[in-house]
Amino acid sequence: MKTTLTVDVEFDPDVTDAESIASAADRLLETVLSTPGIMEEYAEPRFGQFFVAPSANHPSQSRPTVVVEIAGGVLQEAHTDSPVRLVLLDWDAEDCQPAAEEGLFKAGGEVVHVAEMPAAPINEIVGTNAEEALEAAGIDVLGEQEGSLQESQRWVLYDCDADVLLRTKMYSDYEEAVEDAAQANDILVLPLVIRSCSAAG
Numbered sequence: 001m002k003t004t005l006t007v008d009v010e011f012d013p014d015v016t017d018a019e020s021i022a023s024a025a026d027r028l029l030e031t032v033l034s035t036p037g038i039m040e041e042y043a044e045p046r047f048g049q050f051f052v053a054p055s056a057n058h059p060s061q062s063r064p065t066v067v068v069e070i071a072g073g074v075l076q077e078a079h080t081d082s083p084v085r086l087v088l089l090d091w092d093a094e095d096c097q098p099a100a101e102e103g104l105f106k107a108g109g110e111v112v113h114v115a116e117m118p119a120a121p122i123n124e125i126v127g128t129n130a131e132e133a134l135e136a137a138g139i140d141v142l143g144e145q146e147g148s149l150q151e152s153q154r155w156v157l158y159d160c161d162a163d164v165l166l167r168t169k170m171y172s173d174y175e176e177a178v179e180d181a182a183q184a185n186d187i188l189v190l191p192l193v194i195r196s197c198s199a200a201g
Contacts (some may be wrong), residue, residue: 004083006053022050026153030174031189046175049121051083065122065141069130079130081141090114127159153191160186 010119026049032038045096068075071195079087090113098106103115122141128137134141155177157166166187171177174189181187 007050018052022052027191030153030155030189034189034191035180050117052123053083066119066136067122067125067130067141075117077130078117079118079122079125080119082117086112086117086119088117090115117184155189155191157181158188158190159184160188 007025009018009019009025011021020130029047029050033047036139064080064084066084066086067079069077073092075090080086091110093104093111093113096104096111096113098104098111103113105112107112125134126142131142154170154172155174156170157180158164159166159176166181166184170192171180171189181189
């Protein structure tokens with residue numbers, strides 16, 4: 001089951017902006033959730049990232065932008081600038097048998113694979129081939145973010161007892177980091193914010 005939680009935040013617009021507050025909230029939540037067992041009594045719910053809800057103060061978000069990457073006929077990644085529910089319908093499943101537990105269903109006489117897919121923040125395409133492809137096509141999906149400081153998240157494993165990083169690997173997947181952290185004792189999953197700047201024009 002999924003739900004959407006709404007949080008009202010008051011801030012000084014002369015000091016920061018809504019997107020920065022959302023990014024800071026992401027870091028705060030990741031730090032809290034890295035504490036072992038903190039959500040155990042709630043059956044370890046999984047949290048998505050904070051987004052700024054569409055409003056009159058954010059007209060650019062009135063129509064969400066979703067960038068979908070497909071390679072080899074398979075949906076690889078999706079990025080969005082506001083909350084969306086992304087559902088994949090894959091009709092290239094004619095050789096499969098219907099199996100609800102695997103997301104395979106029959107519709108219109110054909111077998112289709114149905115799955116929900118998480119969408120990453122749009123600014124994570126900065127510096128990737130996806131950004132280069134969009135620029136080549138003359139499509140600006142970053143809007144006012146272009147030429148400004150962009151942020152993406154990674155995670156590292158920290159050994160509390162030795163006061164050192166457990167390893168040098170940076171994780172792009174939080175759940176993978178948590179799984180590896182569980183293999184040792186007193187390991188924290190710490191968030192890192194990677195900032196990059198894409199020069200305009």
